[in-house]
Amino acid sequence: MSRGAATGSLDGTEAKRRHLRRAGWAVSWAAVVLLAGLPLLPSVTNATLFTLTLMLTSVGVAVNWNLTGGFTGYVDFGHAVWFGIGAYTTAILMSLQSNGPQIGWSPIPAIGLGALVAGLLAAVIGRATMRLKGPYFSIAMLGTFVAMREIVRVTSITGGGVGLTLPPYLNRPLFYYIQLGLVVALVAFTWWLRRTRFGAGLVAIREDEIGAEMRGIDTTRFKVGIFSFAGLSTGLFGGLWAYQNTFVDPDIAFVEVRTIDAVMGAMLGGLGTVAGPVVGAGALFWLREILWTNLLDYHLVAQGVLLIVIVLFMPRGLVGLVDRRGISITALWGRGRGRKTIPDQQEDEP
């Protein structure tokens, strides 16, 4: 996978990078303040908050996906399985019934345990599947996803194909703030992680796993660790989603599209960068609204074409685009036209 722009490995001038970094901070803070203040505006209705909450879910899952897909290079085609498990665990706990009195859990512990179950399962399954590399891992995860949906379908505690319903408690502003807080915390975590030894270890696994191992990095612990964290975090979003959706069944809790959106969001924004999945998933969300509105049935065709175009022409994503232009402009000023400042980063041969 192409090395992300924010890894700091690019050969840009220090001033330029500082400038970019400062701009990035300013934009991030402005975005957070804007989003946090939004519900106070009188013209913003619950419906708008609901849309934004859905967008935040999409962004959160993309950020989680990027933790394994972007940082360690393990492209997970079944990430939505953790979303489904979080959603289902929450729903099962909240709709528990004994003969007579409702003994369902209250939402906060239910959602929390849902995330935990997702994280634990991710640790167990990750230990087996992360032995596999490249496409083998990708497809094994896709298999896990499909298998889990069928398992949920034939189990009785999950309500089988009929699914489960939850009590409707629909406080839109509350959910909006919870998810906004989660996404902000998650991005801050990613930013911090990139600066730790652990984060560096993850990138080392992506670049050269055997080399990383030889340097004494416990690659299994590193990659399974981050994989489990991503599972836990996506499970959390799943639980929140289940509570807001007020019902789950196998076909709406385990949806391939959630994985596809996360992969596309992270790729569009820039794989393995901190800002990439946020920008990408956000852009994708609105792009989809626009495509849907204007293209109706064609929008899925357009989405397929978009995926091809991103992979072929924008391997560094939107973030990479900004960064590269910035750097090449500097190069133009300082060293004259036409000089290649960034070596074309070819994908490594399998």
Next chain:
Amino acid sequence: MRPIITLAIAAVTLLVLTGCGEAGEGTSSPDNSSATDPAGRFAGTVRIGAALSETGQYAVEGRDSRQGYDTWVKWVNEDYGGIEIDGRRYAAEIIYYDDESDADTAANLVQKLIDEDRVDFLLGPYSSGLTTGASAIAEANNVIMVEGNGTSDTMFERGFRNLFLVATVASDYTKSGIELLAGQGARTAVIAYQDTSFPASVAKGAIRHLEDHGIEVLAVETYPKDIQDVSAIMTKFRDLDPDILVGGGHYNDAVLFVNSAKELGFAPQGMLITVGPSNPKLVEELGEDVNGVLGPTQWEPEMAYQGPYFGTASDYAAYYESLWGEPPVYQAASAAAAALALHLAIEAADSTDTEKVREALYALRADTFYGPVSFDDRGVNTAKAMGTVQVQEGRIRVVAPQAAAASEFSLPAPATLDPNSNFRGSKQLAQALINGIALGGMYTILVLGFSIIWGVMGVINFAHGEFVMIGAYLAWLANAFWGVDPFVSAPLVFVVMLGLGYATQRLVVNPVLDRSHLVSLLVMFGVAITLQNIMKLVFSADFRRTDTALTGAWELTGGITVPVTRFWILIVALAVAATLTLLLMRTRLGKSIRAAAQNREAARIVGIDVSQVYAVTFAICIGITGLAGALISPVLAIQPFQGPPLTLKAFAITAMAGLGSVRGALGGAMALGIVEAGLAIYIPRIGTNLAVVASFVFLVTALVLRPQGIFGGLRPVDATAS
């Protein structure tokens, strides 16, 4: 570089064209269908909101529902003179949004209708899944929702006070049909249903109704959504020799059931299929094979219902047809009836106040074109019985309940095979093996192209299943329009797909050959999404099938049968495998292919035009894949989204058996076929569900235990090497 530019131009052109074509038809702005009121006849407007599917999975039913609602709007404003509240007349206005057949979107839009459009009442979306989410929002905001097209029982067990259903609930779908068959002397039954929300509710109810009539349930089988083959279930059922088969899920499953029963010679006295028989499309698609099949229906124009509004059922049908130029399906009638029930309750309450209208809805007792309407305390209309139709000589006739029947039940033709009711032990094992080998033959032809492409150029063709699908559609076109047998059109399909394969390789595969596995995987994934949706636009998502002369089953000793179509597919698969082996091992081209697979650079150095060899290999493989699609078209349902499961099976078999190994493909395909057939036959109830995931369990276990693959191939498998 040139292919990249071509592709980019194509992409941009596509975007621009579709953008221009559809611009201005946006659905985010509300679409008002209220009658203009220049004369000032109305004192005001009653605002009603509805989220309906204009796009996505439920686009057709969504449109029918909308036409139903609009029929009522037109009638109430123009013919009836407006809703009468406190002596004054109010116009009805419905604000629609497109929910894209997506639960999140439907919920979001209902929220928007309540908050931003400030509607007085809501009408339901289409399908139980969408209604479940939407009704929770209506409940939380205390807005009444009347609906006719979301019938799962679970929605009405939540204690909601704002949700009303004019249609019959899912659990009562089979009630009148089972009553009818019990009256004909049926003693035993089997049930098979798609394990999703609505069909599961129907099946649960069916089990209860069967037991109420003392009918013994011999077996219950479930199967997953998107299933393409129910033959294992039908084999099991045939051997139990039941009087009744209750089954199905959605329209497409009906095609599978009728097809598979015919293929295996299974003909119970009563075949009651949940969704499909009431739809004229099914008769059109399946012709004579569907004669005698029973199905529930919410409403039919020939039903003997009538009321003071719209008149009789057939009056309503005529009015509807004058507006839309087509006869109403029951979804449209249910929608209109839901709107009518709301209308009557508003008039009875003399107010648009939620509390008063709710009381009026609970108190409502009305006779309508749709049948009697009276809500119980769950909000379900229990006064109207579900109807049952039977396809009789190509016509859909209402045969139950007595109050609405227009025709007599007719007994279908007896079974063509004599089923053996003592079918256990070695015979069952033999049957499982035969089914498994037959399935293995299909998997062999399906996997060959995928395996060679991966082995030779290291590309994981994630659009493999889509090429199968296109091959199947080509065979369907030849079959539907010129009556060509798919076994005859298969070679032609091979030639066409050869060209498509060559173009695809040059256009999108070649540019990414030097990049990692994942890049080609993602590009082909993009190709897959694009092809699926193009095919869906062209052919719709309805299941299709082709007819072949090589159909039916050969009966061996003791009731063991060999499916004829699959037998011939196996023969062709073996022939193709042999030819391919010869091509790879004995010809100059084969030598170049193997050389390019082993070492691209070295092959280049000795003068092989590697990129040409790759393109030809890709073309041949896609040709074979298309051929496979044509061959399986009489057996598996043809539909735009049939590809992904096939791709995953191909991946599982190839990764297990060795990349680019013809022998491995054959061995792996047979192994998987036998395991799946065994699971489906030996595991009761959920066997078919398990067979679907068998390949993954197989794959992950095999990879983890033996990452280098089982058989050798052109390229070594090593799942743990990056």
